[in-house]
Amino acid sequence: MTAFNHSDDFSMTARVLGALFYFAPDSTEAAPLVSALSTDGWQTQWPLPPAVLSPLVAGFKSNSDESLTEAFQRLFVGPYALPAPPWGSVWLDRENVLFGESTLALRQWMYDNGIHFEIQQNEPEDHFGVLLLMAAWLSETGRYSECEQLLAWHLFPWSFRFLDIFIENADHPFYQALGELARQTLTQWVSYLPLPVAVKPITR
Numbered sequence: 001m002t003a004f005n006h007s008d009d010f011s012m013t014a015r016v017l018g019a020l021f022y023f024a025p026d027s028t029e030a031a032p033l034v035s036a037l038s039t040d041g042w043q044t045q046w047p048l049p050p051a052v053l054s055p056l057v058a059g060f061k062s063n064s065d066e067s068l069t070e071a072f073q074r075l076f077v078g079p080y081a082l083p084a085p086p087w088g089s090v091w092l093d094r095e096n097v098l099f100g101e102s103t104l105a106l107r108q109w110m111y112d113n114g115i116h117f118e119i120q121q122n123e124p125e126d127h128f129g130v131l132l133l134m135a136a137w138l139s140e141t142g143r144y145s146e147c148e149q150l151l152a153w154h155l156f157p158w159s160f161r162f163l164d165i166f167i168e169n170a171d172h173p174f175y176q177a178l179g180e181l182a183r184q185t186l187t188q189w190v191s192y193l194p195l196p197v198a199v200k201p202i203t204r
Contacts, residue, residue: 007139009047010189014136017182021076021086022129025068025174034068034174052184059177071172083169084162088126091158091204098124102200106154113146128162131155152195159186161202 016033023030036042037060043053064071076086085091093100103124110117110125117134119125125134131154138147160183167179190197 011136011139013046013185014132014139017178017185018129018132018134018136020129020178021182022127022133024072037174037178046181046185048184048188053181056177056181059173059180062173064172064174066172068172068174071170071175075166075170075172075175084166086128086162086166087124088128088131088154088158089124091161091202092200094203096204102126102154102158109149109154115146126154128155128159148193148195151189152193153198156186156190156193156197157200158202161204 019029020033020037025031025034039061040057042060043050043057046053066074074080075082075084087098087103088106089098089100089103090096092102103126106126109115115134115138117125117130117137119127119130125131131150135147135150135155138144138150163179163183163186167176167183170176170179
């Protein structure tokens with residue numbers, strides 16, 4: 001049995017991270033999570049050592065001249081170039097474009113496995129937040145093998161490069177802390193994964 005086999009901790013952390021990377025901080029989906037991370041106590045429920053989590057507590061509570069909504073707009077929406085685009089094909093495709101070959105490979109894998117995962121916006125399925133939400137859903141519905149494949153083949157090959165650049169350019173204490181929380185959490189998941197992570201060239 002692995003961490004992805006009916007693990008409440010895995011499902012919870014994947015859903016929280018997925019929602020915060022995908023939905024605006026004032027949205028119905030993300031606002032309660034922003035509130036929770038901005039207060040004391042959340043770290044006792046997160047399955048990482050206190051030494052890892054303690055430095056992040058202050059970041060989530062810190063104020064900034066830029067509002068959280070403005071920071072989300074700058075980091076995930078635009079209109080200017082995003083410092084760390086959250087779509088896998090931007091990091092894996094030779095042309096660094098949306099809907100690249102890696103996106104098509106993900107879609108084919110989803111089709112082959114009968115996975116229909118609706119997203120609210122008209123954008124590629126290989127969004128970092130969407131893939132985390134999809135992984136949580138697969139685990140919760142008992143599709144552990146597909147959950148592990150999704151992580152090993154379609155998320156982990158590019159996500160650490162994305163998170164490194166995201167943290168470096170977030171320029172907002174909340175999102176810097178969120179990026180580091182994601183990086184540490186995914187690092188733990190890799191250590192549990194029974195499948196080897198696919199090796200894919202990072203093009204950005």
